[in-house]
Amino acid sequence: xxxxxxxxxxxxxxxxxxxxxxxxxxxxxxxxxxxxxxxxxxxxxxxxxxxxxxxxxxxxxxxxxxxxxxxxxxxxxxxxxxxxxxxxxxxxxxxxxxxxxxxxxxxxxxxxxxxxxxxxxxxxxxxxxxxxxxxxxxxxxxxxxxxxxxxxxxxxxxxxxxxxxxxxxxxxxxxxxxxxxxxxxxxxxxxxxxxxxxxxxxxxxxxxxxxxxxxxxxxxxxxxxxxxxxxxxxxxxxxxxxxxxxxx
Amino acid sequence: xxxxxxxxxxxxxxxxxxxxxxxxxxxxxxxxxxxxxxxxxxxxxxxxxxxxxxxxxxxxxxxxxxxxxxxxxxxxxxxxxxxxxxxxxxxxxxxxxxxxxxxxxxxxxxxxxxxxxxxxxxxxxxxxxxxxxxxxxxxxxxxxxxxxxxxxxxxxxxxxxxxxxxxxxxxxxx
Numbered sequence: 001x002x003x004x005x006x007x008x009x010x011x012x013x014x015x016x017x018x019x020x021x022x023x024x025x026x027x028x029x030x031x032x033x034x035x036x037x038x039x040x041x042x043x044x045x046x047x048x049x050x051x052x053x054x055x056x057x058x059x060x061x062x063x064x065x066x067x068x069x070x071x072x073x074x075x076x077x078x079x080x081x082x083x084x085x086x087x088x089x090x091x092x093x094x095x096x097x098x099x100x101x102x103x104x105x106x107x108x109x110x111x112x113x114x115x116x117x118x119x120x121x122x123x124x125x126x127x128x129x130x131x132x133x134x135x136x137x138x139x140x141x142x143x144x145x146x147x148x149x150x151x152x153x154x155x156x157x158x159x160x161x162x163x164x165x166x167x168x169x170x171x172x173x174x175x176x177x178x179x180x181x182x183x184x185x186x187x188x189x190x191x192x193x194x195x196x197x198x199x200x201x202x203x204x205x206x207x208x209x210x211x212x213x214x215x216x217x218x219x220x221x222x223x224x225x226x227x228x229x230x231x232x233x234x235x236x237x238x239x240x241x242x243x244x245x246x247x248x
Numbered sequence: 249x250x251x252x253x254x255x256x257x258x259x260x261x262x263x264x265x266x267x268x269x270x271x272x273x274x275x276x277x278x279x280x281x282x283x284x285x286x287x288x289x290x291x292x293x294x295x296x297x298x299x300x301x302x303x304x305x306x307x308x309x310x311x312x313x314x315x316x317x318x319x320x321x322x323x324x325x326x327x328x329x330x331x332x333x334x335x336x337x338x339x340x341x342x343x344x345x346x347x348x349x350x351x352x353x354x355x356x357x358x359x360x361x362x363x364x365x366x367x368x369x370x371x372x373x374x375x376x377x378x379x380x381x382x383x384x385x386x387x388x389x390x391x392x393x394x395x396x397x398x399x400x401x402x403x404x405x406x407x408x409x410x411x412x413x414x415x416x417x418x419x420x421x422x
């Protein structure tokens with residue numbers, strides 16, 4: 001950043017501090033990542049397990065904000081849904097030892113990874129100012145906690161002022177180790193409702209339908225035969241996917 | 249003479265129309281970055297074929313492979329028609345968020361992961377890979393993005409299909 005930009009940023013910061021907080025992350029690093037399993041809130045949104053999540057479904061990896069925050073949305077107003085405690089966030093049943101798995105779209109040099117429950121840092125893992133390894137998981141000891149808790153996983157980037165935030169809802173004592181007899185049965189997460197349906201013969205192509213080779217559909221007034229089994233999704237319309245559909 | 253002028257005028261108009269740029273630098277950049285992104289995605293999904301992963305995941309991986317190959321064929325053809333190279337130096341993309349492709353060691357690392365760990369690692373690597381493609385497509389269709397109708401339609405399909413693929417990946421039990 002040149003001195004002119006610094007000066008401008010300082011002036012702008014003084015005048016529009018709340019706005020600056022929102023704008024800065026969107027223009028910074030290309031690194032992105034989040035906790036995929038146990039599913040973080042953004043992972044549950046992208047998986048369709050929680051509805052009404054807004055734009056986070058397209059970029060669960062983008063919850064980026066200044067270091068030191070303790071919020072689920074990295075201070076980003078466009079991801080405010082992640083802080084909505086009234087949403088039915090599924091809490092995965094776990095034992096007291098939990099392995100957190102990360103997804104990255106860009107692996108950026110890392111200061112460290114932190115895990116918080118409330119105001120308590122329950123684990124920290126060094127990043128050594130290096131790129132994350134090809135795949136990354138951390139095993140965190142949650143002994144002393146039981147019932148529903150919210151873990152905040154933080155990926156602190158080494159060469160920017162930012163971090164990536166993932167809130168993970170857990171039901172501790174609900175799996176892995178047998179729960180004490182005094183513990184009420186854990187609220188288990190219902191399995192995701194399957195969206196696949198049986199295709200009607202000669203019906204109209206529809207996303208969410210499981211097609212097998214030989215199935216025939218109509219799309220845009222033309223007829224297509226499925227040549228490779230798959231579950232149809234938006235963006236895979238027959239005219240655009242000649243490897244999946246042969247026009248009749 | 250009038251007829252000649254009219255012909256010349258119509259020719260000029262015709263020329264002016266065809267000279268209107270049908271693509272811009274953002275379109276070229278999008279295609280040049282998505283081709284290797286798709287190629288690496290294909291390398292990753294091919295790893296699932298010989299591994300003990302759920303049948304639904306294997307089927308999704310196979311469909312990703314062939315649909316992304318179609319996209320690569322289309323993109324290469326468009327770049328040829330535009331007289332643009334298929335690849336440029338990676339540094340040239342630095343100002344656009346850098347190359348979104350996963351580092352090559354990722355594929356190698358996945359290849360050596362034991363079967364027991366493979367499904368979890370595969371899901372996380374492929375999820376990140378496909379979400380990287382969404383980032384490229386959002387740049388193409390965002391402010392200051394591309395102007396070419398075909399490339400922008402491809403970007404729309406990339407956003408929709410990859411987001412739906414990620415939904416299936418995140419719903420896969422390991």
